[in-house]
Each structure stands twice: as structure tokens, then as C-alpha cells.
Amino acid sequence: MKNKSFRFKAVDVLYLLMTILPFAFGMVLKVMTTPVSEGIAISGARIFFSLKMPLQNLVITESQINSWLVMVSIFGLCLYFTHGLSPSQPSKRQLIAEWVVEKVDGIIKENMGEYFAGFAPFIAAILGLSAFSSLSSLTGLYPPTSDINVTAGWAILVFILITYYKFKAGPLQYMKSFGDPVPFLAPLNIISEVATPVSMAFRHYGNVLSGAVISVLIATALQGLSSMLLGWLPGLLGDIPFLQIGLPAILSLYFDVFSGLLQAYIFAMLTMLYVAGGFPQDEYEKRKAKKQNKI
Amino acid sequence: MLELAIGIILGCCALGAGMAMIAGIGPGIGEGNAVAKACEAIGRQPECKGSVTTTMLMGCAIAETTGLYALVIAILLIFVAPNTLVNILMNFVG
Numbered sequence: 001m002k003n004k005s006f007r008f009k010a011v012d013v014l015y016l017l018m019t020i021l022p023f024a025f026g027m028v029l030k031v032m033t034t035p036v037s038e039g040i041a042i043s044g045a046r047i048f049f050s051l052k053m054p055l056q057n058l059v060i061t062e063s064q065i066n067s068w069l070v071m072v073s074i075f076g077l078c079l080y081f082t083h084g085l086s087p088s089q090p091s092k093r094q095l096i097a098e099w100v101v102e103k104v105d106g107i108i109k110e111n112m113g114e115y116f117a118g119f120a121p122f123i124a125a126i127l128g129l130s131a132f133s134s135l136s137s138l139t140g141l142y143p144p145t146s147d148i149n150v151t152a153g154w155a156i157l158v159f160i161l162i163t164y165y166k167f168k169a170g171p172l173q174y175m176k177s178f179g180d181p182v183p184f185l186a187p188l189n190i191i192s193e194v195a196t197p198v199s200m201a202f203r204h205y206g207n208v209l210s211g212a213v214i215s216v217l218i219a220t221a222l223q224g225l226s227s228m229l230l231g232w233l234p235g236l237l238g239d240i241p242f243l244q245i246g247l248p249a250i251l252s253l254y255f256d257v258f259s260g261l262l263q264a265y266i267f268a269m270l271t272m273l274y275v276a277g278g279f280p281q282d283e284y285e286k287r288k289a290k291k292q293n294k295i
Numbered sequence: 296m297l298e299l300a301i302g303i304i305l306g307c308c309a310l311g312a313g314m315a316m317i318a319g320i321g322p323g324i325g326e327g328n329a330v331a332k333a334c335e336a337i338g339r340q341p342e343c344k345g346s347v348t349t350t351m352l353m354g355c356a357i358a359e360t361t362g363l364y365a366l367v368i369a370i371l372l373i374f375v376a377p378n379t380l381v382n383i384l385m386n387f388v389g
Contacts, residue, residue, distance in 0.1 A: 199360055206363030207356075213370060266356045 008084060015083060018076030022069035026141045029065070045147050063147035070132045070144065100124075111269070112276040119275070126154065127268040134208055134260025138252065145260075146208040148201060155197035158271050162196070162278045169283035177280070200270060207263045211255030219248050297388065304380045312372040318365035325358040 033046065045062040081097040090098070104124045105117070112119060130145060137143035144150045166174050178189045226243035333351040337344050 202367060203356070203360045203363060206367050207359070209370065210363065210366050262352060262356060266353055269353060 004084075012080065012083060015076050015080035019073050019080060022073045022076075023136065023139045023141065026066055026069045026136070027139060030062075030141060045142055061147070061149075062142045063144040063150050066136060066141050067129075067133060067144040067150060069141075070129065070136055074128050074132055108272065111272045113281075115279070115281070116272075116276060119272070123268050123272060126271060127264055130154075130204070130264035130267050131261055134256065134264060137208075137212065137256050137260075143208055143212065143256075143260075145204055145263075146212050148205045151204040152197070152201040154204075154267070155201035158200065158274065159197040161271075162274050165275055165279040169280045169287055173280060173283050173287075196274060200267065204263050204267055207259055211259055215248060215251055215255060218251055219244060222247060297384075300384055301381055304384065305377055308372045308376050308380070312369040315365045315369045315372065319362050322359050322362035326355045329354050329358065 033048070047059045047061050048065065050057040050059040081093050081100075083093075084091065085094055101120075101124075104120050104127075108116060108120045108123060133145045133150070134143055137146075166177065178186045178193075180189070222243045223241045226241040230242055329351055333347050336347050340347075
């Protein structure tokens with residue numbers, strides 16, 4: 001295993017660059033496009049340009065660009081981990097990749113059952129995309145998950161999946177599920193149906209956004225405090241905000257790393273629970289048996 | 296007169312944001328209860344610490360949702376609403 005060919009190593013380096021370069025590109029883009037006078041400010045995603053579209057102009061914002069960068073980065077990471085797979089002599093990275101796949105498969109089987117075993121790639125994709133998007137704020141990028149449009153897009157995707165699996169037992173069964181337990185409560189059931197994607201989108205977006213807002217507030221406060229306490233230092237020394245060095249990192253550990261990963265896990269977990277919970281297993285099997293009897 | 300109107304807009308936005316965050320009481324109490332019960336459960340059965348902790352974290356994050364709704368409204372009221380409302384007023388005045 002030690003004597004890998006030059007070509008293998010070159011491809012490895014290429015994949016690693018594919019993982020890291022998107023973040024560097026995003027940072028450069030951010031530095032180039034941020035106006036000088038802005039300073040510390042709380043603002044939404046910046047609009048880079050807008051495309052002419054028939055109904056409404058399609059705006060390309062920072063969050064779209066950043067989520068594509070995150071996707072490219074995850075793609076590079078996956079390629080790196082699955083490069084040079086061998087059944088007889090597994091390398092370290094192959095073991096890591098196998099561990100991840102087995103773990104996700106185990107979670108799916110535990111929470112969704114055998115019928116949904118094919119769901120593993122989708123759940124892993126949501127988990128990875130959400131976690132990497134939230135963690136990308138560690139490099140100073142605008143985290144795509146702090147834009148409601150991104151999380152709302154994911155939530156609508158999950159809503160479509162839930163409805164699709166509810167329809168599996170026939171449209172009649174789907175309509176009947178709204179009249180449960182009594183038909184009188186149908187409006188409330190419809191509201192709770194719509195509330196699912198809304199609450200999923202707002203939960204993820206609110207958590208990441210609140211972290212970003214609190215970080216900015218703390219950074220501003222520390223800047224003011226350090227200019228008040230250390231402003232008497234002569235010359236340039238007085239202008240350097242010493243208190244801003246290192247202290248915001250402790251908060252970022254909670255808001256960016258812990259909160260971001262927890263929200264990614266919860267989004268994936270709720271997707272699994274809602275999709276598996278909405279699927280009427282017994283009715284589906286009954287319907288299947290009936291269809292087979294007809295033939 | 297215009298200054299007074301703009302002042303009322305800014306003040307009411309700040310007041311509204313503050314009042315929206317009263318909703319933070321609910322998730323606080325709820326999460327406290329959840330963690331207390333989880334601690335009791337772990338104390339009774341230390342061997343199922345792992346599953347209790349993950350379930351508790353998930354429940355906490357879901358209980359946090361109502362607080363986050365309030366937070367989103369408060370952030371909108373502080374950073375977005377004043378500009379929009381003052382613009383509307385300016386258009387109205389002409």
C-alpha cells in the first residue's frame with residue numbers, strides 16, 4: 001500500500017483541492033465584493049446580479065453561490081474518500097467512508113424501517129449539506145442556512161416527499177387521513193399539514209441566524225469596549241481591537257459548531273420521522289394484496 | 296411633525312421587538328423541565344445515558360421552535376421593519 005503510483009497521488013491532491021478551494025474562492029469573492037465602508041453590520045445575503053425571467057427577475061444571491069460552493073466541496077470530499085477502494089486491503093479513508101455509510105444505514109433502519117432502506121443517500125445528503133453549510137460560517141462565509149429561502153427549499157422538498165408517501169395507499173385514504181379522528185377537525189389537520197414545512201424551515205433558519213446576529217453584536221460590543229479601555233495607547237496600537245481577538249471564537253464554538261451540527265441532525269431526523277410516520281403501512285399492504293388478487 | 300412620526304415608528308418597532316421576546320419564557324421553562332427529567336432518568340438508569348441524551352437534545356431543539364419564531368419576528372422588527380415603514384411614510388407624505 002505504501003508505494004502508490006504518482007498518478008494516484010496526483011488525483012488525490014486534485015480531490016483535496018476540490019474540497020478546499022471552493023471555500024477559498026468564496027472568501028476571495030466575499031473580500032472582493034464587500035464595500036469598504038460597511039464595517040460590521042447585520043444584513044441579508046448580498047445580491048450579485050439578477051437574470052431576466054418572464055414572471056419575476058431571478059436574483060443570484062450570496063446564499064446560492066455559497067451553497068453551490070458547499071456542494072462542490074462535499075463532492076470533492078466524497079471523491080477523496082472513495083478513491084482507490086479495494087475489497088482486500090482497505091485503506092484508512094475507505095474505513096472512514098464505510099463507517100459513515102454503515103452508520104447512516106443503521107439510523108435509517110432504526111427510525112424508518114426496512115421499506116425505506118433506499119432513503120439513506122437522501123438523508124445523508126441533507127445531513128451533509130446542512131452541516132457543511134452551517135460550518136462554512138467558520139471560514140467567514142455567509143452561511144447559506146441563515147437564508148430562509150435555502151431552508152424553505154429543503155422543507156418544501158421534504159413536504160413533497162411526505163405527501164408522496166401518504167398518497168401511496170391511494171387518494172381516498174389520503175383524504176380520509178384528514179378526517180381523523182372526527183371529520184369536524186379537518187381544517188385543523190390541514191393547518192398542521194402546512195405547518196410542518198414552515199416549522200422545519202423556520203427552526204433551522206432561526207437557529208443559524210440567531211447565532212450570526214449574536215456573534216455580530218458581541219463583536220461590535222467588544223470593539224467598543226476595547227477602544228474605550230485601550231484607546232489611550234499611542235498611535236496605531238490604540239486602533240487595534242485587542243479584545244476582539246479570540247473571545248468571539250468561544251461563542252462561535254457553540255453557535256456555529258454545536259448548534260449547526262445539532263440542527264443538521266434534527267432536520268434529518270425530522271425528515272425521517274415525518275416521512276416514515278406519514279406512510280400508512282397497513283393500508284398500503286392491504287391495497288397491494290387487493291391488486292394482486294385482481295390479477 | 297415628520298420627526299415625531301418617525302420617532303413613533305422607531306420606538307414602536309423597538310417596543311414590539313422587546314415584547315415579542317416575552318415568548319422566550321416558554322421554551323426556557325420547557326427545556327428546563329426536559330433537562331431535569333433527563334437528569335432524573337439518567338440518575339435512575341445510568342446505562343441508557345446515550346439514548347436519553349440524544350432524545351433530550353432533539354426534544355429541546357423542537358421546544359426551542361416557538362422561541363425562535365419570536366426571535367425571527369424581533370429581528371425583523373429591529374433590522375427590517377423601520378426602513379420599510381419609514382419608506383412607506385415618506386411615500387405617503389410625498
